[in-house]
Amino acid sequence: MILKNSTRYFFLFLAVFIFSCENDDVREVTLYDKGLTEANASSTTIKFGETIEFTSTSTKALTTNWTFAGGAPGTSINPNVTVTYANPGTYEAQLVVKYIDNTIETKTFTIVVSGIDPPLPFGGVAVDLEGTIEAENYDLGGEGVAYHDNEEENIAITNGSASYREDDGTDVEVGTTTTHISNTNDGEWTNYTVNVLETGNYNFEFMVASGSPTGGKSIRLQSVNQSTGVTTNLGETGNFANTGGWTTFTSKTISNVSLTAGSNTLRFHFTGGDTNLDKVNVIAVGPVLPINGLGVFTERAITASNLGQAPVNNGNFIITTVNTGAYEGTNAYLYSFNVNSGNNVTGYALSVMSPSTSPLDATPYNYYNIALKTTSTKNLRVRMNTSAGNYWITLNSTTDETYGMARDGAWHALKIPLADFKKDGSGENILPNKDKIVACLVMRTDDADYPTYSGLTGAFDWYVDDIFYSVD
Ligand SMILES: [Ca+2]
Ligand SMILES: [Ca+2]
Ligand SMILES: [Ca+2]
Ligand SMILES: [Ca+2]
Numbered sequence: 001m002i003l004k005n006s007t008r009y010f011f012l013f014l015a016v017f018i019f020s021c022e023n024d025d026v027r028e029v030t031l032y033d034k035g036l037t038e039a040n041a042s043s044t045t046i047k048f049g050e051t052i053e054f055t056s057t058s059t060k061a062l063t064t065n066w067t068f069a070g071g072a073p074g075t076s077i078n079p080n081v082t083v084t085y086a087n088p089g090t091y092e093a094q095l096v097v098k099y100i101d102n103t104i105e106t107k108t109f110t111i112v113v114s115g116i117d118p119p120l121p122f123g124g125v126a127v128d129l130e131g132t133i134e135a136e137n138y139d140l141g142g143e144g145v146a147y148h149d150n151e152e153e154n155i156a157i158t159n160g161s162a163s164y165r166e167d168d169g170t171d172v173e174v175g176t177t178t179t180h181i182s183n184t185n186d187g188e189w190t191n192y193t194v195n196v197l198e199t200g201n202y203n204f205e206f207m208v209a210s211g212s213p214t215g216g217k218s219i220r221l222q223s224v225n226q227s228t229g230v231t232t233n234l235g236e237t238g239n240f241a242n243t244g245g246w247t248t249f250t251s252k253t254i255s256n257v258s259l260t261a262g263s264n265t266l267r268f269h270f271t272g273g274d275t276n277l278d279k280v281n282v283i284a285v286g287p288v289l290p291i292n293g294l295g296v297f298t299e300r301a302i303t304a305s306n307l308g309q310a311p312v313n314n315g316n317f318i319i320t321t322v323n324t325g326a327y328e329g330t331n332a333y334l335y336s337f338n339v340n341s342g343n344n345v346t347g348y349a350l351s352v353m354s355p356s357t358s359p360l361d362a363t364p365y366n367y368y369n370i371a372l373k374t375t376s377t378k379n380l381r382v383r384m385n386t387s388a389g390n391y392w393i394t395l396n397s398t399t400d401e402t403y404g405m406a407r408d409g410a411w412h413a414l415k416i417p418l419a420d421f422k423k424d425g426s427g428e429n430i431l432p433n434k435d436k437i438v439a440c441l442v443m444r445t446d447d448a449d450y451p452t453y454s455g456l457t458g459a460f461d462w463y464v465d466d467i468f469y470s471v472d
Helices: 002-030
Strands: 039-041 045-047 052-056 061-068 080-085 089-099 104-114 127-129 131-134 172-174 179-181 189-196 200-210 219-224 231-236 245-259 262-270 276-284 291-297 302-305 317-322 332-337 350-353 367-373 380-386 389-395 412-417 437-445 462-470
Touching: 039 104, 052 061, 052 089, 061 080, 080 089, 127 131, 131 189, 200 219, 219 245, 231 245, 231 262, 245 276, 262 276, 291 437, 317 350, 367 380, 389 437, 437 462
Parallel strands: 045 104, 127 189, 291 302
Antiparallel strands: 039 052, 052 080, 061 089, 089 104, 131 276, 172 179, 179 276, 189 262, 200 245, 200 276, 219 231, 219 262, 291 462, 317 332, 332 462, 350 437, 367 412, 367 462, 380 389, 380 437
């Protein structure tokens, strides 16, 4: 019985030994047996904005390399990848598997990305503001929806540029350091659907370049009603001088653009040629600080005030209150030259704003502050009337940079020493009569050039805001 049991154990041992040997044999053979190249995609037909999960289930692979044309990421070595597509279209996704014996197998998918519901931001994700809008990343949706361009082809590519959105008409040029819109024409535009994070005022810093001897043309910033498509003007950069080259970019700022939180569609509307646009930096304007001074026409918190009464047209100005694009707060005045203003005089245009308590006493103050915006190249007198006479400074388009003014369609806050206001423009200064001010702002054309634009409606348009006297 014992012997019998020993014999049984011997055979059992032998069986285990043989089974183990068989196992070793199988393992050696598989070293030379190629694995399987297998992969799947969660879908090959998606709507724009959706993602695809690619999974490699290949066995015994030494390396796996994915390539996703038109997708992000463009490549991956991971077996499992989630891919997004920046544009609708048909793309190839390819898996390349390398085995230990150096053989290579591939598996290819054809991906169709479809279904645009314009307006759609480029890449499917709206840029957050504050932030940077790249000019070349205008919305999807094509001609008449996302952009308007005069010629169907991308002229930049025709002229030798690398391609970027080559099926579109907008003339995007790929430079060595920037990708930008080029070959602009009057009336061309591009839309940008953006996400405004906070309601408030923003400065739009347009990065523009022009190599033309006559410089570049103004770019208009507009908002587009997403339901009706109706546009509203938010400001203009103004024309600009040659920047030193077609890819030498400099900033032109439209200040204090009021935006409401949420999805907004903005438009850059070109008004002429010779204007390259790289990008627009959109910067939130910080809270406006209170002023230590005497406020005349300002919405800021201020120590004292003697409000200017609504300006009265005394000849050839139409004066309106504007509620968009103010320098500060929500209101500004527009003084618009018009020979049909109903109060015609010969030789000049003039409008008077009187203080609510007259005379205004500016004795404690040293500076007259006023924000102005214009593209007019004509001279302007900024004048105060006192019971002892009229005192003014002249803003001359070739010299008024003295006060920080520029005729570029952007707001400029001027701090003018009260001592610069001379009687009749060149006599004694206002100092002894600072307590006798009966008109706190007289806007008046300069005799020198008024006759040369008589009859040209709009040739003398000035925006005015934020008037106050300050100590320093
Ligand atoms: Ca074109
Ligand atoms: Ca064009
Ligand atoms: Ca750019
Ligand atoms: Ca204001």
